[in-house]
Amino acid sequence: MPPLADRLRPKTLDEVVGQRHLLAPDMLLRRVVETGQIPNLIFYGPSGVGKTTVASILAKQAGKTLHRLNGTNMSTADIKAIVGELDTFAGMGGVLLYLDEIQYLNKKQQQSLLEFIEDGRITLIASTTENPYFYIYNAILSRCTVFEFKSVPSAEIAKAVRRAFAVMEQDKGRTIRVPDEVVAQISTGCGGDVRKAINAVELLALAAREADGELTVTAEDAAAAAQKSAMKYDREGDEHYDLLSALQKSMRGSDPDAAVHYLARLLEAGDLPSVCRRLMVCACEDVGLAYPQIIPIVKASVDAALQVGLPEARIPLADAVVLVATSPKSNSAYLAVDAALADIRAGRSGSIPRNLQNKHYDGADNARKGQFYKYPHGFPGRWVAQQYLPDALEGREYYHFAENKTEQAAKTYWDAVKRKSEP
Known part of the structure; x- marks a missing residue:
């Protein structure tokens, strides 16, 4: 007799336990499925929450030849066998490939699918328990829509x-x-x-x-x-996200003891990818221009951690966490780009000034012909006053130097250069 979990596996989306944020009648994934047109999909989330079940239900509704592969034991030859079927009678209506545990495929194996996903001969539904933005090739990601499955209440x-x-x-x-x-x-x-x-x-x-x-x-x-x-409950449930939040806020708050504590709890739960991602974000967002060299340093620590894996990964990660926690802090660039994005999203942009455009021909309707770009390297201090922002935003300030040694040194330098260049 099959295991009880297999016998109770849902046959329809309405029978699936949890995942209402994806499968409720008014949710995006449910509406897409009901159109009958299945796009390339990646399902991301912890084990046992319905990824395989939902993928199986969708596959049955697709009306295409279905192939199932598992990334833990498949080979490039398995993919070639499916590709070889595309030009046969069996593949005339297209092939739907359900690929479980896609994170175990290497880059070459993932690349071998690209051409056929691109032209629609293969529709891919993949599932993974690991963060796809760390483990799945970017070209595959760009051709798929990622839906996150969550732990079931x-x-x-x-x-x-x-x-x-x-x-x-x-x-x-x-x-x-x-x-x-x-x-x-x-x-x-x-x-x-x-x-x-x-x-x-x-x-x-x-x-x-x-x-x-x-x-x-x-x-x-x-x-x-x-x-x-x-x-597993601590790692994948609400407490998991609370731990990630506590880790970043402790680093942002310059408390290395608390930061190392939360790092240890996350590593004990085995969540290496999330720790690495949060470290990179914190280095850029919270330390930023106060110590810009920290970004490649933390990236190197993260790369080392991912290469050696646990338990040794704890060592470069601890180095990075303590460094981020004890470094000076600045979110000036973060605030600057968010302010610029707010203007763009509000429709405040305007045409690029003529002196910055990458063209050298003026139409007959242009009364003042010429580009009039001033090459900064040809002026004292490698700087000259000219307009860079569009007319609609002239004078707008997004970036403000923060009160830390690095940014204040840059401010002092540029204040002196610009004063000398004034007429």
């Missing part, structure tokens, strides 16, 4: 747990007494992983004790079955 898992116990009762032909505290223990202790919760139900039902003529599942047994999921 315990209230939703509880429904699946009760249904699983009901099926086990049918299998055994006997009533199984399941206290509410057992359902709660499994639902909250399996880290948002529906498959793990159902596996726990199957184990507990098989091992249920006889008491007063009926089978009973105890809270102690439920705790033992779910205890291995506690760290």
Whole structure:
């Protein structure tokens, strides 16, 4: 008999537990699926939350020849076999490739799919438990839409747990007494992983004790079955994102002790990619121009960590976290680009000034012919006053020097240069 989790696998999107932010009737993914046109998709999220199930449901609705591959054991030859089918009768309507664990494919294997994804002969639905922006080739990402699957809330898992116990009762032909505290223990202790919760139900039902003529599942047994999921719950649930937030805010707040503490908790949960991403963001956003050399230093630490993997990755990451936490801070460039983006999004832009344009021909309607660009290197101090912003934004200031040694040194330098150049 197949495992209980396989027997309970949903057959329609409405049966999927959780993921309402993607699958509710008014959500984007649901609306796309209902059109009958399946685009290239990447499903990203922790294990046991419905990625494979949803992909399987979509594949059945696509009306195309379906192939399934798993990145953990596939080879380039497997991809070539699918490509070889495209010009045959079986591939006339197109091929849908469901690729599980795509993060295990190397760059060459991923590149071999590009041409066929581009021209539509292969529709790709891929799933991954790792951040796709770290593990999937950029050219593949640019041709796919990424949807993030989240850990399933315990209230939703509880429904699946009760249904699983009901099926086990049918299998055994006997009533199984399941206290509410057992359902709660499994639902909250399996880290948002529906498959793990159902596996726990199957184990507990098989091992249920006889008491007063009926089978009973105890809270102690439920705790033992779910205890291995506690760290996964911390890593993938709300606390996971709280830890990432605490790590960045501790580095931003220049507290190396707190920063190292949260780093250790995240590494113990095994989330190396998220730590690396948050470190890079913090180096650029919070240290920034106060110590601009930190950006390549942190990047080198992140590269080293990803190359050696855990547990050794903790060493370069600790170096980087302490460096970021103890470095001077400036968000001046971050504020500048956000202010510029706000103007662009509000429609405030205007034409590029004539002196900056990359053209050398003036039409007959231009009364003042010529580009009039002043080459800064031809002037004292390598600077000359001229207009760079569009007319509509002339005089607008986005960047303001922050009060740190590096930026104040730059300000002093340019103030002196510009004063000398004044007529």
